[in-house]
Amino acid sequence: MSALVVKQPGLLSLLQDSGRFGAHGVGLTCGGPLDPWAFRVANRLCGNSDGATALEVGFGGLVLESEGDGVIAVTGAELDLKINGQRASQWRSHRIAVGDRIELGYARTGTRAYLAIAGGFDVAPRFGSTATVVREGVGGLNGGPLKPGDRLPFTVPHSVELWQLPQALRPRYGDAATLRVVLGYQQAAFSREQQLRFFQGEYRVTDRSDRMGFRLEGPAIASSLDGILSEGICHGAIQVPADGQPIVLMNDRQTIGGYPKLGSVIALDTARLAQLAPGAIVRFEAISQEQAHNLNALAAARWQRLTLDPV
Amino acid sequence: MRVEIAGESALILYFGEQATPAVSARVQQVAQALRERLGETLVDLVPSYASLLVIYDPLKTDHFAVRAAIHGLPAAGETVASGEGRLVTLPVYYAEEAGPDLAALAQRAELSIDEVVRLHQQTEYRVYAIGFAPGFAYLGEVDPRIAAPRLATPRQRVPRGAVAIADRQTAVYPAVSPGGWNLIGLCPQRMFDPDAQPSMPVAVGDRVRFEAIDRERFLALGGELGEVV
Numbered sequence: 001m002s003a004l005v006v007k008q009p010g011l012l013s014l015l016q017d018s019g020r021f022g023a024h025g026v027g028l029t030c031g032g033p034l035d036p037w038a039f040r041v042a043n044r045l046c047g048n049s050d051g052a053t054a055l056e057v058g059f060g061g062l063v064l065e066s067e068g069d070g071v072i073a074v075t076g077a078e079l080d081l082k083i084n085g086q087r088a089s090q091w092r093s094h095r096i097a098v099g100d101r102i103e104l105g106y107a108r109t110g111t112r113a114y115l116a117i118a119g120g121f122d123v124a125p126r127f128g129s130t131a132t133v134v135r136e137g138v139g140g141l142n143g144g145p146l147k148p149g150d151r152l153p154f155t156v157p158h159s160v161e162l163w164q165l166p167q168a169l170r171p172r173y174g175d176a177a178t179l180r181v182v183l184g185y186q187q188a189a190f191s192r193e194q195q196l197r198f199f200q201g202e203y204r205v206t207d208r209s210d211r212m213g214f215r216l217e218g219p220a221i222a223s224s225l226d227g228i229l230s231e232g233i234c235h236g237a238i239q240v241p242a243d244g245q246p247i248v249l250m251n252d253r254q255t256i257g258g259y260p261k262l263g264s265v266i267a268l269d270t271a272r273l274a275q276l277a278p279g280a281i282v283r284f285e286a287i288s289q290e291q292a293h294n295l296n297a298l299a300a301a302r303w304q305r306l307t308l309d310p311v
Numbered sequence: 312m313r314v315e316i317a318g319e320s321a322l323i324l325y326f327g328e329q330a331t332p333a334v335s336a337r338v339q340q341v342a343q344a345l346r347e348r349l350g351e352t353l354v355d356l357v358p359s360y361a362s363l364l365v366i367y368d369p370l371k372t373d374h375f376a377v378r379a380a381i382h383g384l385p386a387a388g389e390t391v392a393s394g395e396g397r398l399v400t401l402p403v404y405y406a407e408e409a410g411p412d413l414a415a416l417a418q419r420a421e422l423s424i425d426e427v428v429r430l431h432q433q434t435e436y437r438v439y440a441i442g443f444a445p446g447f448a449y450l451g452e453v454d455p456r457i458a459a460p461r462l463a464t465p466r467q468r469v470p471r472g473a474v475a476i477a478d479r480q481t482a483v484y485p486a487v488s489p490g491g492w493n494l495i496g497l498c499p500q501r502m503f504d505p506d507a508q509p510s511m512p513v514a515v516g517d518r519v520r521f522e523a524i525d526r527e528r529f530l531a532l533g534g535e536l537g538e539v540v
Contacts, residue, residue, distance in 0.1 A: 024355045026503065026511050027445040126505055136445050137486070138505060184316035185323065229330060230440055230449070232357025232364025234321035256359050256442030264318030289374055292319035296369045
């Protein structure tokens with residue numbers, strides 16, 4: 001079996017599939033790509049199924065060497081991609097051969113890049129998924145981020161065409177985003193004034209943001225509750241601890257917790273939040289659950305219709 | 312039962328304001344019934360003390376259909392049998408070298424160490440929730456005489472197998488981790504083993520008893536005296 005060998009692991013490079021579901025009962029969280037759209041595009045550019053195992057490269061700095069022929073694509077955060085020292089474009093697939101050196105520089109805009117390989121990385125799933133959750137020590141090669149010398153095995157597929165994502169569909173990762181929120185959980189414990197403060201306020205992404213949660217800084221909001229009986233936390237939940245600074249819970253969140261929650265950011269927008277660096281500005285906008293359903297249906301239909309251009 | 316929106320693809324069901332064995336049994340019952348009814352539209356369930364988070368696939372169903380399934384469930388009391396759970400006995404080496412907070416907890420409670428150990432063993436606990444870390448089971452409720460608040464400063468490192476008390480809850484740390492609970496002993500049984508089937512000896516709704524063992528037995532069962540920092 002061929003492999004990509006890790007020469008330099010980068011700041012936080014993780015093997016991920018679409019996430020681990022059905023294991024919350026033993027306390028295992030979801031994992032999976034923080035920006036699922038960029039992850040799926042990388043896979044599609046390689047002719048893979050949407051959930052094939054690929055790499056999430058947090059902040060860049062990854063260097064790989066190939067022990068086989070194959071096809072790769074890099075999407076997500078904007079960075080310098082080089083194959084054998086030559087600049088190569090993101091959002092399209094490239095052929096690689098034995099001995100090729102693949103370098104991902106540090107992210108300039110956005111924070112998470114995705115590297116997929118035709119056929120997907122061949123990693124044994126744990127609890128139904130290859131998603132790496134470092135805190136739990138589960139997934140990937142051995143539950144942790146990539147290390148120098150790691151071999152990422154893949155099977156070379158017979159023939160793969162090269163594709164690119166039309167220019168107009170490539171996302172621009174900026175330094176601000178409006179995140180749409182479905183109100184829920186303990187929202188009734190946040191008064192009208194507190195909710196107004198939240199939805200009119202500007203929050204800054206802090207450097208204490210990671211795959212577990214994004215801690216924001218801005219107008220403090222308070223609920224009428226000190227704490228609650230620990231309960232299940234869903235993706236995107238906005239937790240408000242005693243200091244009033246909201247935390248948006250992401251893929252590696254713990255499955256249960258005891259802080260009051262105002263509602264949850266929709267997944268389309270946690271993906272945008274995940275690409276924001278510390279210092280970026282976010283605002284919130286309340287939408288109904290029906291609107292969220294419509295947005296999801298629309299996004300799914302667009303995904304179905306998405307056609308790639310041949311290279 | 313109260314149904315609230317949790318997120319775009321999740322509803323949360325509340326069964327009461329307090330965690331009682333009856334409430335917990337109902338959580339289990341509803342979880343099982345919804346697993347059957349929702350089939351592949353269900354993504355995951357998170358049962359906890361008095362609530363159940365239901366996560367569904369928004370491309371296969373919507374909250375109207377999930378609510379309809381919830382409202383169509385049989386009322387509490389019609390199917391009680393599933394609430395009892397199994398009884399699991401966990402061995403514990405209670406000693407000051409294994410439980411650095413044992414003496415302080417006894418002193419605070421104005422009890423002897425032996426009495427604390429006896430009280431911890433005499434209760435049959437219920438697994439109310441699993442979370443914090445894979446395999447971390449929240450067990451309730453300890454005798455009020457040995458309840459103790461969390462440490463003012465959590466420890467950086469609690470060894471795997473540490474048996475601990477916080478308020479009226481007790482638990483066994485499944486892995487080395489930071490922790491602020493009062494440590495009273497060590498359990499040699501792995502609480503989470505990703506390679507084992509099942510990966511956990513207990514599930515939400517099960518009942519747990521602790522049984523004292525001596526140092527020799529603890530080591531024979533594969534227990535390790537981990538470092539506490």
